Amino acid sequence: MCARYSLTSPAEAVRAFFRAPGVEDFPPRYNIAPSQPVLIARNDVHNRPELQLVRWGLIPSWLKDPKSLGSPLINARAETAAEKPAFRGAMRHRRCLVPTTGFYEWTGQRGARQPHLIRLKDQELFALAGIWEGWLGADGSEIETMAILTTAANDEMARLHDRMPVILDEADFDRWLDCRPGSAEGVLDLLRPYGPGRLSATAVNSKLNDARAEGPELQQPEFSTLL
Numbered sequence: 001m002c003a004r005y006s007l008t009s010p011a012e013a014v015r016a017f018f019r020a021p022g023v024e025d026f027p028p029r030y031n032i033a034p035s036q037p038v039l040i041a042r043n044d045v046h047n048r049p050e051l052q053l054v055r056w057g058l059i060p061s062w063l064k065d066p067k068s069l070g071s072p073l074i075n076a077r078a079e080t081a082a083e084k085p086a087f088r089g090a091m092r093h094r095r096c097l098v099p100t101t102g103f104y105e106w107t108g109q110r111g112a113r114q115p116h117l118i119r120l121k122d123q124e125l126f127a128l129a130g131i132w133e134g135w136l137g138a139d140g141s142e143i144e145t146m147a148i149l150t151t152a153a154n155d156e157m158a159r160l161h162d163r164m165p166v167i168l169d170e171a172d173f174d175r176w177l178d179c180r181p182g183s184a185e186g187v188l189d190l191l192r193p194y195g196p197g198r199l200s201a202t203a204v205n206s207k208l209n210d211a212r213a214e215g216p217e218l219q220q221p222e223f224s225t226l227l
Helices: 011-017 088-095 171-177 183-189
Strands: 006-007 029-031 037-043 051-058 073-075 094-098 102-105 114-118 126-136 142-152 163-165 199-204 221-225
Touching: 006 094, 037 126, 037 171, 088 094, 088 126, 094 142, 094 171, 126 171, 171 183
Parallel strands: 051 142, 073 142
Antiparallel strands: 006 029, 006 102, 037 051, 037 094, 094 126, 102 114, 114 199, 126 142, 142 163, 199 221
16 A cells, blocks of 8 residues: 655756656645645656646546445556456556655554655665556546556565555656556556665654645654665
8 A cells, every 4th residue: 555655856857757747836745645636657648757746546447436435446456457447557658756755654552553665775765666547527527647566575575564665766757657558458567565674764743644744744753764
């Protein structure tokens, strides 16, 4: 499960990292939650990189009424996304990257949940594997949405949870985003647990438990680093 993350790098750095112009400046966000507008990197119709705001929580294009979904589809399991009706079209034709500076995972019992911030040790900004979808209503309204792909936890993340988001290295961005083949077969090997020794996890401010909370104080350490 990946249900909360952050993006605190300046807009200029995000544009440069993904080689994608065209997005306006945006403030740092320390507590990005499902159903909110989020930034993705994808290829446009000319196969050129672009940054776009969409909503977190994928709505399948064939769904008649988004309200019938119940819980939003914020994650897609990497092991089955290429076959699941809700995700397989996006896996073939609408893959994206989710810019992030860290994601969160929780430990502890209900009522005493402790959030942990997971980051890369060697770089601030990185990318999660995602898929996006466009939904068109009968009244002509259109919503673009996304989901984050998850995989089995590596040995380090397993101390916190049995799942983790798929983290893609920069060298794999182009292959992941190139959907011209119309198949997911050529990218399935990228959907694996992240390599060992590159993640850090720090217990942070429990105010993060409130999805409405925002600000840098949310990432203040509460006690010793776990990873």
